[in-house]
Amino acid sequence: xxxxxxxxxxxxxxxxxxxxEQLRAGQGFVNYQAPRxxxxxxxxxxxxxxxxxxxxxxxxxxxxxxxxxxxKRQEQEVERQMLTAMVQNSPDFVGVANLHGxxxxxxxxxxxxxxxxxxxxxxxxxxxxxxxxQERAAAQNELIPTLIRQRQLEFETVGxxxxxGKNFPIHCAGFVIPDAKTDAPxxxxxxxxxxxxxxxxxxxxxxxxxQLGTENLSLKEQNLFxxxxxxHGEMFKEIIGSSRALEVTLARVEKVAPTDSNVLITGExxxxxxxxxHAIHMASPRADRSFVSFNCATFxxxxxxxxLFGHERGxxxxxxxxxxxxxxxxxxxxxxxxxxGDIPAETQVxxxxxxQEREFQRIGGNKAIRTDVRVLAATNRDLQxxxxxxxxxxxxxxxxxxxxxxxxxxRERRGDIPLLVWHFVRQYARKLGKQIPQIEQRTMELxxxxxxxxxxxxxxxxxxxxxxxxxxxxxxxxxxxxxxxVSSQGRTEPPIFxxxxxxxxxxxxxxRIEDAxxxxxxxxxxxxxxxxxxxxxxxxxxxxxxxxxxNPHRFKTDQRxxxxxx
Numbered sequence: 001x002x003x004x005x006x007x008x009x010x011x012x013x014x015x016x017x018x019x020x021e022q023l024r025a026g027q028g029f030v031n032y033q034a035p036r037x038x039x040x041x042x043x044x045x046x047x048x049x050x051x052x053x054x055x056x057x058x059x060x061x062x063x064x065x066x067x068x069x070x071x072k073r074q075e076q077e078v079e080r081q082m083l084t085a086m087v088q089n090s091p092d093f094v095g096v097a098n099l100h101g102x103x104x105x106x107x108x109x110x111x112x113x114x115x116x117x118x119x120x121x122x123x124x125x126x127x128x129x130x131x132x133x134q135e136r137a138a139a140q141n142e143l144i145p146t147l148i149r150q151r152q153l154e155f156e157t158v159g160x161x162x163x164x165g166k167n168f169p170i171h172c173a174g175f176v177i178p179d180a181k182t183d184a185p186x187x188x189x190x191x192x193x194x195x196x197x198x199x200x201x202x203x204x205x206x207x208x209x210x211q212l213g214t215e216n217l218s219l220k221e222q223n224l225f226x227x228x229x230x231x232h233g234e235m236f237k238e239i240i241g242s243s244r245a246l247e248v249t250l251a252r253v254e255k256v257a258p259t260d261s262n263v264l265i266t267g268e269x270x271x272x273x274x275x276x277x278h279a280i281h282m283a284s285p286r287a288d289r290s291f292v293s294f295n296c297a298t299f300x301x302x303x304x305x306x307x308l309f310g311h312e313r314g315x316x317x318x319x320x321x322x323x324x325x326x327x328x329x330x331x332x333x334x335x336x337x338x339x340x341g342d343i344p345a346e347t348q349v350x351x352x353x354x355x356q357e358r359e360f361q362r363i364g365g366n367k368a369i370r371t372d373v374r375v376l377a378a379t380n381r382d383l384q385x386x387x388x389x390x391x392x393x394x395x396x397x398x399x400x401x402x403x404x405x406x407x408x409x410x411r412e413r414r415g416d417i418p419l420l421v422w423h424f425v426r427q428y429a430r431k432l433g434k435q436i437p438q439i440e441q442r443t444m445e446l447x448x449x450x451x452x453x454x455x456x457x458x459x460x461x462x463x464x465x466x467x468x469x470x471x472x473x474x475x476x477x478x479x480x481x482x483x484x485x486v487s488s489q490g491r492t493e494p495p496i497f498x499x500x501x502x503x504x505x506x507x508x509x510x511x512r513i514e515d516a517x518x519x520x521x522x523x524x525x526x527x528x529x530x531x532x533x534x535x536x537x538x539x540x541x542x543x544x545x546x547x548x549x550x551n552p553h554r555f556k557t558d559q560r561x562x563x564x565x566x
Contacts, residue, residue, distance in 0.1 A: 044069055093170075093192040096177070099148065099185060101127045113194060115163030125162075127188075132160040132167040143174075148185050151176040156195070171195045204422065238275050240423050241416030245408035249276065256403045257283035262355065264340075264400045265378040267407030270457030273378040274338060276407055281334040286374060289333030294326045297339035305347040306363050315364025327360060327371055334374045340400065341381035341392060348393045355399040375400065410452040410459065417448045420456060424463040425475060432467055433537035439475045450482055458482070468547045510548050513541070514555070522555035 047068045054060060087094050093110035097103050106114070106122045114130055116122055131139045135158045147153040152175040159170045170192045177187040239250070256263055257280045265273045274293060281291045299307055306315075310325030326335055337343070343351065354360050355375060359368045377400045386392035410417070421439065429436050452458055466477045516530040523529045524538055524545075530552075531538040545552065 115161040132158040270455035292330035301344040311363035340377040428467040517555040
């Protein structure tokens with residue numbers, strides 16, 4: 001039968017001969033899957049079901065059977081596997097339960113979202129356990145019955161993480177899976193997403209409206225604001241703001257990022273030039289490779305060449321072994337040269353060779369090393385003036401300045417100040433263990449009217465100091481805190497902060513902390529530390545000690561009493 005009507009490919013013939021021998025020996029039935037060959041020569045997957053036939057005298061007479069074309073079944077299996085892979089790899093929760101609410105399946109993202117420990121944990125849960133608190137009763141009495149009745153339902157609720165016990169808002173789209181024969185509801189399924197960030201954005205908009213008096217913004221304007229925030233959050237996650245001046249800068253970043261062009265980023269100190277450089281790297285084809293930042297102003301000029309290009313063993317006194325430079329560490333990626341105007345003349349020559357020839361030599365070496373690295377540079381200096389003064393090479397300037405990007409000062413981005421302030425408030429509230437739900441209206445007006453010669457870095461320092469020394473849950477800032485000096489070289493200097501607290505309150509807080517440190521023998525952390533005694537997180541205590549200039553080490557010995565602490 002098999003050989004006469006549908007010959008097997010040669011690769012399968014030996015296996016089939018073995019199957020047929022078993023049938024001749026009396027085996028009653030066999031299901032055998034193998035590729036078959038049609039008369040036109042095409043191959044198709046098949047299942048062969050066969051049973052032996054015997055004459056009356058018991059001798060083997062042949063086979064009776066059926067050949068089933070499995071092409072459709074294999075296509076369905078491929079579709080099933082593709083669907084399974086899509087569901088498992090979905091970033092959203094996907095789950096299925098029976099009509100009693102017993103969980104049947106939850107994909108990997110769902111198990112992470114709800115803190116489930118694998119498939120076995122899933123099968124021991126009921127969908128009602130995924131809802132938090134009073135939402136559970138609403139799900140049992142309203143949501144699930146309505147879903148089964150309407151066959152689909154979209155809603156927002158509050159979920160619960162099994163592992164941490166924390167609650168979080170979710171958006172769900174539920175639907176019914178019907179029985180294949182009766183079309184009656186057989187299972188319920190849902191796709192859900194954590195919308196914590198969306199809720200936070202809505203709350204942020206509400207707070208900004210209160211601070212800026214924009215409660216009457218049109219719906220179109222509000223949607224535009226949120227859409228801009230989302231776009232900036234995706235591409236420029238570390239850059240805060242939506243002002244026109246910043247939009248112009250980011251538009252140039254978007255244009256140059258996908259290319260391999262060198263970029264010179266200019267702007268005043270504290271404007272965030274390194275963030276712009278990082279955004280260019282992250283939006284470029286090199287995003288999955290290294291981003292190496294090198295501040296030329298923080299090194300002695302004689303060491304900059306060694307730091308950038310590396311050195312061979314014995315190249316100079318102290319060079320005891322070969323060392324790779326930042327250029328090699330950034331191979332295939334991006335190197336950011338901050339304060340590039342501080343590079344000495346002899347090092348500028350080597351950097352120019354990197355830009356022109358794509359090669360360099362380690363200090364003390366004689367071998368040319370090829371390199372593939374994108375160079376981004378930044379400066380707050382006037383490089384044209386440096387060229388005229390003979391301290392910066394014009395050919396290097398034009399190699400770096402292929403695509404200039406100007407970062408605006410904060411005084412040209414006054415509309416971004418509330419966003420930046422709230423960003424820093426949240427950042428330091430987490431570090432200090434504080435809750436600051438409100439900013440004094442006068443304080444916000446003061447922050448927006450100040451010229452900020454030190455730009456975003458100065459604003460950040462002011463917010464940090466205010467959070468450290470301030471009390472209560474409303475942020476207030478004294479105008480005297482924003483004094484900012486200018487050095488003889490024309491550079492801005494760190495501010496000398498004037499504490500807004502009265503001297504008596506400062507003395508009281510200092511005495512309270514010192515007494516606790518004395519009692520705990522200078523120990524800050526741990527069960528017997530001063531932080532526990534004062535009822536505050538160790539990080540908060542350390543911040544306040546730093547602001548009050550309290551050194552915990554001097555309390556190892558009680559110097560005020562002039563004797564060893566017992």
